[in-house]
Amino acid sequence: MWVILYGVILSISWIQIRALWKQSLKRDSFFYIFTMGLSLTILILSQLGLPIPNPLDGISIVYDPVHSLFQ
Amino acid sequence: MKKLFRLFTKKENSEQTEHQPTPIDTDLPQNLTYIKNSLGESTDIVIRKFKIGEKRTVKIAVVYTDGLVNESTVHESLLETLMSDVRQTQLSKQALNKGMYYTVRDHVLTAGELDELETLDDVLLHVLSGDTVLFLEGETKALCVSTRGWQDRGVEEPSTQAVVRGPKDGFTETLRTNTALLRRKIKDPNLWITTQAIGTKTKTDVAVVYMNGIANEKIVKEVHKRLNQINIDSLLDSGYVEELIQDETYTPFPTVYNSERPDSIAAGLLEGRVAIIVDGSPFVLLVPALFMQFFQSPEDYYQRSDFATLVRLIRFIAFFLALLTPSAYIALTTYHQEMIPTSLLINLSSQREGVPFPALVEALIMEVTFEILREAGVRLPKAVGSAISIVGALVLGQAAVEAGLVSSAMIIVVSLTAISSFVSPSFNFAISIRMLRFLFMILAATFGLFGILLGLIVLALHLASLRSFGVPYLSPLAPYITSDQKDTILRFPRWGLLTRQRLINQKNIDRENMHKPKPTSRSPKKGDSS
Amino acid sequence: MHGKEEINLRQFLLFLFLFVIGTSILLSPSSLANIAKESAWLSVVVGMMIGVAIILFYLLISIWYPDHNIVDLNRLLFGKWVGTIFTLFFIVFALVSAATVLWTIGHFMVTQMLHETPQPFIHILFMFVVIYGVYLGIETIARTSELLFPYVVLLLTIVFVFSIPSMNLNKIKPFFDIGAQDIVKGAWFDLSISTFPLMVLFMVYPKLVQEKKSVGKKVTIAYILAMLTILAATFITTTVLGVEYTHHHIYPTYVLAKTLNIEGLIQRIEVIIAVSWILTIFFKLSLYFYAAVTALSQVLKVNSYRSLTFPLGIFVIVLSLIVYPSSIYASEWNQTTWIYYSATFGVLYPLLIAIATLIRKLFKRS
Structure with a gap:
């Protein structure tokens, strides 16, 4: 199932990047590739079972003092 | 698509620049040869040469396409007048002095529609459209008389969008x-x-x-x-x-x-x-x-308004039934058995016990079979078609159940879908439902009701994104226009339909000025007599 | 940035309604029953009153800056660098909200309806629909909301009306037997889910709010109606199921619909709740996502937000797979961090804008 999914994602990306490139929107295609690359990297890493830092934990750390203040 | 267009236009432009229109020559035989050659001496082109005038000095040629012209018009008002009547009529000298061409144009031809042509390409076009063209020796203009009259079907009752009540004439090919x-x-x-x-x-x-x-x-x-x-x-x-x-x-x-x-x-x-x-x-x-137009039949306006509203609601329900029945069956039997009432579930599962396939395959078999039967029914000769499709469906269905290939509940589902898809008054709209049904079946088989619901959301998004000549396809439902609801799903009585649709029409909105009819009461009030 | 895309006031009000009831109709009753016990419904009432004030405050900011969305506003008030940092915080907020909402729908489907489907696939399918919607544009989403809104209302009404016979007021007795502190806490929790995130809505579409004069009244009415729906959900779940039972379930409204049985005629109508909930969630998620995508594309100065929609959508899917390791973590986080996190954007940030505006005006005068 995951293989099909990656196939779908990559083919959609390929079509869209090519369209962007043809319109010579280099900035758009750069950020497209960057965001997509970042997302896919995290996805693959999490599938390999590597621990991904949860952004919510970070937010929790910031707000912990506030929480204890209100308790 | 656009590229293709560009290709087309480029080609066309280059052709046009090379091709110069040929003017009509003063030499009559040369013109006729040109026409003959251009048309490859096609046998349906009739060229009649003769001489007119008091002393039969002026050479003239009449060109027309056999079968595209009204024979009697050509014979009576063209050939006859030119060949015999002209000689008998006394024309004033003034008219004759101007030349034969003008005499023929202004005094002889009795046809209603008359044109002057200057190029041979125009002549060809008109001849091939069913007009008759006259050439005169020594003239650079040709006269074109409208004699169009070919065999056509005549006004008949339309074969699609039949109504019980309402006019029965239909458009023809002309x-x-x-x-x-x-x-x-x-x-x-x-x-x-x-x-x-x-x-x-x-x-x-x-x-x-x-x-x-x-x-x-x-x-x-x-x-x-x-x-x-x-x-x-x-x-x-x-x-x-x-x-x-x-x-x-x-x-x-x-x-x-x-x-x-x-x-x-x-x-x-x-x-x-x-x-x-x-x-x-x-x-x-x-x-x-607009989307809602495909749920409306012209008959809605000829029947009573309450009945028309009811029928429209039925069409709306049928739309969803045709779209979703098989997928709902798949979703319920595969993923959400708990939602089926217990007694029904027992029945269903006992029927499905012998069926070797999952619900999706079962449904696909029957739906595809039905589509094949339907397509065959359309293409077969009329007399055989309907019989074949009904018998085919019945026999196939019955046999499939007995053979244990599908459950009998599936037959009900397929028949319901089939009947519902015929309810839509517009044929091409029903096609879209037929296509989408299969997508929904796959969604139901993979994600159950969740898949169906997401499919519906995508459908709604897609419909909302469509426009027809700038008008949002879903209007007046979305964007919602209150005044247009009178004639969308509901059909108000005629005296209530006072305004035209907002988005289609923006300046002349008022339709009529008509109040609710109040027939004079049978027993007049006492005060009325005074 | 938005090009020609515009939505009208009616569509905005529908967005507001759907946004408020989006997640809260299914999630709020449980947590409220936990915090405010028998007075859960009172918490919603208190929340509604505070919420009206907050909403009008947002509206005020929109009226002050009719031509500025959040990115322009940040740049205008806080300068290029600080403003961009604020915008990035806002984008993170929108993305995190979107991811948590997506996780919630996935969790709900897996635990309640599709027991055997792996949760990631539900996230992916749902997000693909959202991506498609955002790709088609906000006008299309607005029209879709107009098309689907009647069904949401109809379905919810059916559930509410049919649960009236099973209501038992004794279950929420004694009334008012809880400290004001807990009620306010409950109200705050409710606001953090339903009202504070509305900042996103107001900040992305400020333009349309200047359309008509009675906009304040209309927005308030739409908001109150939405909050009344939540109130109804909370009141009905607690009176039908009881306080204990309500807070033991994550999705009490769904359970409520499951238990309904009217003379054997109407039963097992939980699918109705599921359908209306998925519809509202879809709009909430789309609006969060649209806000994130448009803000990000404006910061990055790309040609069109559409070019970033698909990759950012995949990013939201990835984020949704890692945000909540479990439902316990989710409810814990919602009650300890989310209430402050959303308050930062829902209360603190607008206050900051107001103060900055005042300072600017003073400077201009002197």
């Missing part, structure tokens, strides 16, 4: 007949018709019809713009035009309405829509077409 049918319904000087020829080879006449003052000028302009952009060699049916002018190609839903019924088109014109009539097709196009 453009003139069709415009005449519309004129007969709307005797208003504001019914404007413009015609242009489209198709480099077929030169098909395409007429744009609208009510001046009611139709939105932007939409009329847009229609003309899109028609002018068409650059194609042939135009054999209005389906070609529909595909070339629609807003969105990649959608299962039609964004152009078509009808064989003059009353339906006339009603559309009076609502401010624009009709496109293509010569050679009894299906007249109407734009802009």
Whole structure:
């Protein structure tokens, strides 16, 4: 199932990047590739079972003092 | 698509620059040879040469296409007048002095429509359109007389969109007949018709019809713009035009309405829509077409309003049944058994016990079988068709259940779907439901009701994104327009339909000024007598 | 940035309604029953009153800056660098909200309806629909909301009306037997889910709010109606199921619909709740996502937000797979961090804008 999914994602990306490139929107295609690359990297890493830092934990750390203040 | 267009236009332009129109020569035989050669000496072209004038000095030739002209017109008002009558009539000297050409033009030809042609290409076009062309020796102009009259089908009852009550005339393949049918319904000087020829080879006449003052000028302009952009060699049916002018190609839903019924088109014109009539097709196009229009039948306006509303609701329900019944069956039996009432579930599962396939395969087998039967039924000769499809469905269904291939509940589901898909008054709309049904079945098999619901959301998004000639496809539901709800799902009584649709028509909104009819009461009140 | 895309006031009000009831109709009753016990419904009432004030405050900011969305506003008030940092915080907020909402729908489907489907696939399918919607544009989403809104209302009404016979007021007795502190806490929790995130809505579409004069009244009415729906959900779940039972379930409204049985005629109508909930969630998620995508594309100065829609959508899917390791973590985080996190954007940030505006005006005068 995951293989099909990656196939779908990559083919959609390929079509869209090519369209962007043809319109010579280099900035758009750069950020497209960057965001997509970042997302896919995290996805693959999490599938390999590597621990991904949860952004919510970070937010929790910031707000912990506030929480204890209100308790 | 656009690239293709560009290719077309480029080619066309280069052709046009090379091809110079040939002028008519003073030498009569040379003209005739040119015509003969251009047409490859086709046998249906008739060329009649003779001499006219008091002393039979002027050579003349008449050219027409056999079968496209009205024979009696050509014989009586052309050949006869030219050959015999001219000699008997005494013409004033003044008329004769001007030359034979003018005599013939102004005094001899009794036809209503007369044209002067200057190039041989025009001559060819007119001859091939059914006109008769006269050549005179020594003239650089040819006279073209409208003698069009070919065998056509005549006005018959339309085979699609049948009504129980309402006019029974239908459009034919002849453009003139069709415009005449519309004129007969709307005797208003504001019914404007413009015609242009489209198709480099077929030169098909395409007429744009609208009510001046009611139709939105932007939409009329847009229609003309899109028609002018068409650059194609042939135009054999209005389906070609529909595909070339629609807003969105990649959608299962039609964004152009078509009808064989003059009353339906006339009603559309009076609502401010624009009709496109293509010569050679009894299906007249109407734009802009909205989603809700495909749930409405012309008959809704001829029946009582409460009944019409009810029928529209039934069509709406049938739309969802046709779309979702098989997928709901799959989803419920595969993922959500707990939602089926227990007794029904026991029945269902005992039926499905012997079936070796999962519900999706079972449903696909039956749905595909049904589609095949239906397609076969359409193509078969009429007499055999309906019998084959009914017998096929019954026998196949029965046998499939007995053989244990499908459950009998599945047969019910398929029949329900089939019947529901016939309810839609518009054939091309029913096609879109047929196609989408299979997508929903796959979604149901993979994600159950969740998949169906997401499919519906995507469908809603897609419909909301569509536009037909600039008008949102889902209006007046989305964007919601309160005043237009009177004639969308509901059909208000006629005295309630006071305004035209907002988005289609923006300036001439008031439709009529009519109050609820109050018949004079049978027993007049006492005060009335005074 | 938005090009020609515009939505009208009616569509905005529908967005507001759907946004408020989006997640809260299914999630709020449980947590409220936990915090405010028998007075859960009172918490919603208190929340509604505070919420009206907050909403009008947002509206005020929109009226002050009719031509500025959040990115322009940040740049105008806080300068290029600080403003961009604020915008990035806002984008993170929108993305995190979107991811948590997506996780919630996935969790709900897996635990309640599709027991055997892996949760990631539900996230992916749902997000693909959202991506498609955002790709088609906000006008399309607005029209879709107009099309689907009647069904949401109809379905919810059916559930509410049919649960009236099973209501038992004794279950929420004694009334008012809880400290004001807990009620306010409950109200705050409710606001953090339903009202504070509305900042996103107001900040992305400020333009349309200047359309008509009675906009304040209309927005308030729409908001109150939405909050009344939540109130009804809370009141009905607690009176039908009881306080204990309500807070033991994550999705009490769904359970409520499951238990309904009217004379054997109407039963097992939980699918109705599921359908209406998925519809509202879809709009909430789309609006969060649209806000994130448009803000990000404006910061990055790309040609069109559409070019970033698909990759950012995949990013939201990835984020949704890692944000909540479990439902316990989710409810814990919602009650300890989310209430402050959303308050930062829902209360603190607008206050900051107001103060900055005042300072600017003072400077201009002197």
